[in-house]
Ligand SMILES: *[C@@H]1O[C@H](CO)[C@@H](O)[C@H](O)[C@H]1NC(C)=O
């Protein structure tokens with residue numbers, strides 16, 4: 001599978017046994033392809049006492065890509081556009097997709113995805129075009145509610161939509177702004193089995209991967225020599241370097257190749 005981590009506030013440090021390291025700041029995203037196997041650390045980081053808050057999505061890999069090399073990339077907060085409606089009542093961070101006339105598509109993970117972060121002001125109505133053949137969900141992470149077809153969606157609630165429609169619309173009938181993510185992607189039409197964080201389309205595949213992990217074999221051979229640099233906490237110097245680099249908007253993640 002692949003993970004997409006989207007930070008809303010606070011920081012998150014990442015490290016994995018391919019040699020990648022990085023620090024996510026508010027608005028940043030990280031994409032990690034587990035592929036044939038990866039072991040990683042992700043640790044919250046105190047940035048000016050901000051609450052550490054984020055959303056992590058697990059995205060299944062198509063069957064024929066299950067054994068690709070593990071990989072880590074990121075997308076910084078300034079690398080995707082924010083669209084605002086003419087009346088200023090709707091704001092959409094377009095991580096990938098098309099909203100309010102602005103198109104911005106990125107190959108985030110191996111399958112194409114729409115990924116929007118909406119902020120809807122009180123009494124405003126949003127309307128998002130969607131692909132009728134894709135699956136979509138909406139996750140509300142604010143303290144407000146939004147009404148979709150006479151159902152009120154409460155805070156910290158996930159809503160899955162039936163397919164076949166080409167638009168998702170809703171209204172903020174409350175008194176506070178509401179924030180949610182709306183995410184969609186194609187259906188893979190394959191089995192999704194899991195044992196903890198091991199994902200596969202068959203039990204035999206998962207059993208093989210668990211054995212490799214336990215024996216430090218094949219994809220998990222790096223475990224013979226790897227020890228997380230974050231084992232005793234994220235080193236303050238690492239955080240300081242990352243903060244300094246960000247102030248100059250330099251790439252602050254490193255891959256094994258880059259080093
Ligand atoms: C963070 O919280 C600590 C403990 O309350 C406080 O001493 C410090 O000044 C705060 N730092 C910032 C940047 O707000």
Ligand SMILES: *[C@@H]1O[C@H](CO)[C@@H](O)[C@H](O)[C@H]1NC(C)=O
Pocket residue numbers: 139140141142143144145146153154155156157174178179180
């Ligand atoms: C989000 O949650 C808040 C409360 O935490 C709720 O008032 C609001 O309606 C929810 N919005 C959506 C889109 O579900």
